[in-house]
Amino acid sequence: MKEIFLLKMGEIVLKGANKRQFEARLRQNVRRRMKRYGKFDVYSMQSTVYVEPMDEEADVDGAWEACHAIFGVVSLCRCRPCEKNVEAIYQAVENYLGDDLDCAASFKVESKRSDKQFPLTSIQLSQEIGGRLAEAHPACAVDVHHPQYTVYVEVRDLAAYVHGPAEPGAGGLPTGVGGRAMVLLSGGIDSPVAAYMIAKRGVEVEAVHFFSYPYTSQLAKDKVVELARLVSRYSGKMTVNVVSFTQIQEAIRDNCPEEYFTLIMRRFMMEISQRIAGWDGCGALITGENLGQVASQTMEAMAVTGAAVQIPVFMPLVGMDKEEIVSIARKIGTMETSILPYEDCCTVFTPKHPKTKPTLGQVLNAEKALDREALIAQALESVEKIRVNFYDEPVL
Numbered sequence: 001m002k003e004i005f006l007l008k009m010g011e012i013v014l015k016g017a018n019k020r021q022f023e024a025r026l027r028q029n030v031r032r033r034m035k036r037y038g039k040f041d042v043y044s045m046q047s048t049v050y051v052e053p054m055d056e057e058a059d060v061d062g063a064w065e066a067c068h069a070i071f072g073v074v075s076l077c078r079c080r081p082c083e084k085n086v087e088a089i090y091q092a093v094e095n096y097l098g099d100d101l102d103c104a105a106s107f108k109v110e111s112k113r114s115d116k117q118f119p120l121t122s123i124q125l126s127q128e129i130g131g132r133l134a135e136a137h138p139a140c141a142v143d144v145h146h147p148q149y150t151v152y153v154e155v156r157d158l159a160a161y162v163h164g165p166a167e168p169g170a171g172g173l174p175t176g177v178g179g180r181a182m183v184l185l186s187g188g189i190d191s192p193v194a195a196y197m198i199a200k201r202g203v204e205v206e207a208v209h210f211f212s213y214p215y216t217s218q219l220a221k222d223k224v225v226e227l228a229r230l231v232s233r234y235s236g237k238m239t240v241n242v243v244s245f246t247q248i249q250e251a252i253r254d255n256c257p258e259e260y261f262t263l264i265m266r267r268f269m270m271e272i273s274q275r276i277a278g279w280d281g282c283g284a285l286i287t288g289e290n291l292g293q294v295a296s297q298t299m300e301a302m303a304v305t306g307a308a309v310q311i312p313v314f315m316p317l318v319g320m321d322k323e324e325i326v327s328i329a330r331k332i333g334t335m336e337t338s339i340l341p342y343e344d345c346c347t348v349f350t351p352k353h354p355k356t357k358p359t360l361g362q363v364l365n366a367e368k369a370l371d372r373e374a375l376i377a378q379a380l381e382s383v384e385k386i387r388v389n390f391y392d393e394p395v396l
Ligand code: ATP
Pocket: 183, 184, 185, 186, 187, 188, 189, 190, 191, 192, 208, 209, 210, 211, 269, 286, 287, 288, 289, 293, 294, 296, 297, 344, 345, 346
């Protein structure tokens, strides 16, 4: 008898007209993710997406692993479908979960019945199945308050399904329901986490990276491409736009007061990113900025950098502590790559005494000596587009 997956959608967002769109997009995303693992039938009913392997060739374990990275799924379980009668349900539990019960000291059965035609109530069904299991597994005691193991029985439209405890899903909203945004991706800890967090809200993410060869090495670029690849496990395939930033940085160094270097550089990054966002249909920018972390991340500095663009700038980490950011980086698997010691272009030409409370007027004055349009046009011509996909070979 085969095994299928039940992917449960978040209930809170399942309101009104959004629900159908949400469900359709989630089904489409799941189908796309399952393709590489063989033939799977993917359908949805009652706020649940069903993923059913269609033949013996299907890589069920690979598919199961991939389902944990699909946004819009709050929890998921592998289960055994069976006919909707007590005998069939009991046999399914025994065959499918009997070994788990033998390893546990105590258990309970929890039933849900969305098919109201089913002759027993949920409580009666739990009692019936629980009673039979207790007889068959005398070493495993019934404990309805603090069981070590819980057997779940769901009587749904098409069949009954039995399973053990569900696992947490990736949460969030299905990729694509929230539009598209462009992340400014450095090689640090923060920006990959920022990309993940906005992607989690149903947003498709593309990336831009500013690269200052020869001040920063090829390895620094590879590191960023690798970080994008890791984030794409969740967000789906991504394009990294690599912009050559050397000439802009040199022009700033040669023509502007040192205390404004970082601010002017960040304003260029924002403006160039906004232009690339326009090419790629992205309606917002994402950065890993965090209030108070460094001199360029004060409220005043953010006002100055934000003034370089007209589209919204999302900073999902703005109020988080470093430990919180690091724990997400570990969870999504970007931490180890982020801490590799290759220099980022921000650390080139860093001012000794950066201005922490700049005004826009001061900065506009400080960048007057530059031909902004020409520098931006030149940078845009240098853009190299690199496609990344989590399932490609690691870059580093
Ligand atoms: P991160 O850990 O993401 O590097 P950070 O704490 O080092 O962040 P900054 O170096 O001040 O902070 O950069 C702030 C944000 O600017 C980054 O989170 C990122 O979004 C963007 N950024 C910085 N450097 C680059 C770069 N070379 N290319 C693209 N974006 C960058």
